[in-house]
Amino acid sequence: MASADFDREAYHAAAARGERISFHSLMDFVKNGKEYHERITGALPPREETREMFFGSACHKLILEGREAFADEYKVADGPVNPRTGAPFGRETKAFTEWLATQDKPVVSSDEAAQILLMEKAVRGHEIAGAQLARGRAETPLYFDWCGLPCQSCLDWLTAPNRASAPEVIVDLKTTADIDRFVYQARDFRYIHQLAFYRRAYMANAFCSEPPCCLIVAVERPRANGPAPRCGVWHILAADLDEAEDWLMQQLNALAEAREANDWRDGYEALRTLTLHNY
Numbered sequence: 001m002a003s004a005d006f007d008r009e010a011y012h013a014a015a016a017r018g019e020r021i022s023f024h025s026l027m028d029f030v031k032n033g034k035e036y037h038e039r040i041t042g043a044l045p046p047r048e049e050t051r052e053m054f055f056g057s058a059c060h061k062l063i064l065e066g067r068e069a070f071a072d073e074y075k076v077a078d079g080p081v082n083p084r085t086g087a088p089f090g091r092e093t094k095a096f097t098e099w100l101a102t103q104d105k106p107v108v109s110s111d112e113a114a115q116i117l118l119m120e121k122a123v124r125g126h127e128i129a130g131a132q133l134a135r136g137r138a139e140t141p142l143y144f145d146w147c148g149l150p151c152q153s154c155l156d157w158l159t160a161p162n163r164a165s166a167p168e169v170i171v172d173l174k175t176t177a178d179i180d181r182f183v184y185q186a187r188d189f190r191y192i193h194q195l196a197f198y199r200r201a202y203m204a205n206a207f208c209s210e211p212p213c214c215l216i217v218a219v220e221r222p223r224a225n226g227p228a229p230r231c232g233v234w235h236i237l238a239a240d241l242d243e244a245e246d247w248l249m250q251q252l253n254a255l256a257e258a259r260e261a262n263d264w265r266d267g268y269e270a271l272r273t274l275t276l277h278n279y
Contacts, residue, residue, distance in 0.1 A: 122229045170198050177216055
């Protein structure tokens with residue numbers, strides 16, 4: 001279970017206002033510093049949660065924290081039924097929107113809930129993933145300073161160590177449409193850098209003098225009439241985490257400089273060269 005006193009809304013609000021730097025807010029700065037600044041100052045509205053993001057959060061809740069925690073957080077329902085068709089109104093209809101506004105919890109459809117249960121089965125049935133998630137704790141928020149900036153991380157899972165002096169294992173849960181292409185997804189979203197950020201947060205909080213092992217558990221989202229979802233586990237090499245940490249420090253220093261100079265750029269101000277080898 002997650003820490004009972006963890007205020008998730010306050011945690012995300014701090015990053016949204018730029019008060020603390022999370023990995024994802026740092027990546028927003030790296031992608032477009034000007035847009036990042038406009039969002040944290042309110043010139044642009046916060047990004048809306050997509051259905052994919054919502055589904056991923058629901059997966060994390062059930063797989064990492066269990067079915068009871070999932071039931072406390074979400075309601076499984078398909079909404080009001082159209083009397084003419086005998087089927088639920090679609091999500092885009094006025095009837096569904098009005099019904100949704102009356103619910104006291106976020107709503108997961110019965111189809112989404114069935115998918116998440118299949119994904120839970122795949123994760124728990126995987127020898128390595130199941131063993132890592134058999135003992136430990138979910139959603140550990142960590143606060144630390146890095147390169148003179150206040151930072152924060154929320155670790156998906158910390159596996160309890162086998163011996164008292166050993167560090168916990170950082171486990172990050174990811175969902176994917178196709179596990180065969182997960183390595184490309186990991187590259188595009190900089191998952192190794194994300195784990196390096198988490199490792200730094202862990203070490204900064206002095207849990208252990210020895211750096212923790214970092215793992216990613218990836219599970220497929222089931223396809224209609226498709227095979228059972230697959231689950232895989234990836235270990236991140238310490239040398240790659242070290243290299244990623246150096247890159248993160250460069251980006252944090254760039255963010256600190258942008259703050260100091262109040263100079264926010266979108267990254268395309270300079271002349272670039274387009275060649276046959278860079279697209």
